[in-house]
Amino acid sequence: MNSQETRSPSRDKSHGEYHKPGMHWLRHLGENWAIYRRNPMGLAGLGLLVMFALMALASFIPPLIDPMYHPMSGVDPEIDRSLGPSAKHWLGTDFMGRDIFSQLLTGARVAFLIGVSAAFMAVAIGTLVGMVAGYFGRAVDTLLMRLADIVMVLPGLLVILILSSVFGQLSIWNLVIIVGLLKWAGVSRVIRSQTLSLKVRPYVEAARVAGASHRRILLRHILPNVLPLSFLYMTFGVTSAILIEAALSFLGFGDPSTVSWGMMLQWIWKTGHMFRAPYWLLPPGICISLITLSFYLVGRAMDEVLNPRLRKEVLEQ
Amino acid sequence: MNLRKFLIVRTWQILITFFIVLTLLFVLFRMAPGDPLSTIADPLMTQEEVEILKAQFGLDQPLHKQYLLYLWNFIRGEFGTSFYYRQPVVQILADRLPKTVLLFTTVTILYALAGISLGKMLAWKRGSLLDTGMSFLGLLTHTFFLPWLALLLIWVFGYQLGWFPLNGIVSPEVWLDPDSGLLLKVLDVLHHMALPMAVLFLTHFGGYTLVMRSTMLETLREDYILTARAKGLPERIIRNRHAAPNASLPVVTSLGLSLAFSINGGALTETIFSWPGLGRELVSSVAQGDYPLAQAAFLLIAAFVLLSNLLVDIIYAYLDPRIRY
């Protein structure tokens, strides 16, 4: 056993066996769903995600009912400070008299937006790099993986801080791009090892012998079979992105034109309401934690589907 | 001997990585919009001071000469003067570094060890109520948003119950009083450290517990465990001497991999608790536009992370004879 194998934890195992080219997993979607369904944690996670998605969609409603419900600019003419929950304001108001509940809903929307976009970018880059590194090997592989090592070792939050010190206030979309550029490394390693094992499959060798171009092999044979893995890592990537944005907003470096859960926490912290307004302090934090939990559960359940070895064998007693 | 070669290779890699980070930072700050002078010269400085700085950092010279000067300055420890503190950056960093090391290193060791012990125990009691409960708890705390948990703890334990101070590293009354002995001062620091450590501990131990638990379960299926049983060894010995040492190896590896993540948490914690460490300094210097300090703080943190990685590698090599021989 060389040191490479003993050093990396279970990340580098080949996920599943695919004998035929093409979208093997797509054909078995029904089967896979049945396996997924058996996992109570996975279902719980999925349920939570659905709830947050509904929240995100519902975020457009409150301002339509009454402009005072707008999360950023809506001000209740009768309230100018932070008050507790009431019939008019289900979760109370913040220090400016804005409705907390509608802020919470908007936060869900922002979380999904940022999370999914950033994760998509990170996974897209990571999959590309991983496939290229695994497929072409040698110098390209070494170079790309060294690059990945360097990127992985840097603390993302602090890098973004430094970037914001140089370039000033970062907008939401700047943030998405930067997070995408920082988070691809982990995915690329996993995709790379999957590519390595796919590379030696008989149908790939056959395609090569038949004269297929590298691009064709990569697109037609390798990519479809690493996609499930990419998808899996997207769920992990989403939480990363949401957490980084929340942390940045909390510290005061977020995009001031958006309302996110992290931003809400920043307001309560900076305006000294921490000790006086649990109705304001608790909801955003709970949401961030729950959405992280739900993505994690979904990710783990998907991992079980892809990696049969993880499935629990129930023994009779 | 494999070990020496391994360490040399890793040290070399770390040095190259640091060098690249150093260079990237140089490029970054030269890419800043506006006058590059603004990144080293405080707007409140006199023209004389600005000219001196200009020469020192070579701003009137071609880019590659600036770069060499930059490297030379780095080696000399010349990072300029902080706009905010009006002191040499080096001095400030020297003051902040030990505080970060104190907090971060202590709590990392604590939660790594706790995770390993807990994970080992949970694997043993697999399927029991304790196992399900603790695993779930670990998972839950792992997903808590760190700043939020910090605020909660401050609110409950600092504000409501008054058990712990809300921020800072020392109470001025204790430290300024000439009659306070060393013990009292140490206790005071520990008292201030309690909540920050609690936050970092709670958000991190869960991950390690879960990893150790699953590697332990895998290890218990290995053949040498069967051998140990066949030899007639008691279960406790099998668990502690045969299974756990092997199961800890992937945990150590994952410690190394997640250092970047935990440093983020460390910076957040320092900021919230006003713990005067490198992380907080970085955040505040960025907020205040104190470029020399921000740059240097970032570099120092990066160096710290890289060195920690190296340390973890050394520990791993020590634990796994397959690397050493």
Added chain:
Amino acid sequence: MKPLQVENLTVHYLTARGTVRALEKVCLELNSGEALGLVGESGCGKTTVAMALLGLLAPNARVLEGRIQLEGRDLLSMDPEEMRAIRWKKIAMVFQAAMNALNPVHRVGEQILEAIRVHNGNMTEEEALGRLQELCAMVGLDPARMKDYPHQFSGGMRQRAVIAMALSCKPSILVADEPTTALDVVVADQILGQLRRLQVEMGLSILYISHDISVIARSCDRMGVMYAGQLVEFGPTDEVLETPLHPYTQGLMRSYPQIQGPRKRLEPIPGEPPNLLDPPKGCRFCPRCPEDSGVCPSERPQWIEYHKDHFALCHRIRG
């Protein structure tokens, strides 16, 4: 009193998919100082027999019937503590070298010493080290290598170390589970020769378990053939190999190349072993048996002694 006597051992495994009938009324006996072989394909239950003998059956195993008499004491009725005291002292196991039988993070010598110490509490360190030296000499290992780690040993050396570890407490019975699989032929031959020498010198009784008939043929005085959880034939090695009674054994011999004699076509046995979740009611080999059926599919065959000491489990053998 025979050192080892197994009577009607029946073991089932409880799994999510049902009950696996792994062993069915297996009877064995080991004479003092003899080498007994158990041959069979993967999944026939030979490893389960080995595990049962050492008291190492998996937690989901149930012993429905049977007795294992070790020097007169029934192993199956012992509690775990008693078993732990006997294990390795009276009966020890030699594992496959290919397996991770040795703990990678401990030195080889330390692992052998551990075995010595756990059963000889009143031995001094010196005595234990002395025993280690003895063991090295017995199996042909250089004592200076004892402070190395398992990954530094070659396959053959690891197998010797495993043997040394098994012999450390001077057991009277050794169970050798696939002792030479994963070793090349030359090394395998050396190992088998070593085991034979030890058997003679120490008066050991050895139970060889292997899927490789040549190992059994070389080393064993008597042998048994297992199929689908049952012992289908048993007798002196030469007799079983030259005049096999059971159709399965006959099929095995036909599918195994002979070095001497005329070149024949190898005939594999058609079909596959039965699924032990739901084995055939009658004879378990019947579906693959070239002999014609009759009462075979419905009635379980009897264990009959056809020649002196030569048993078989079959309806169709004419005595």
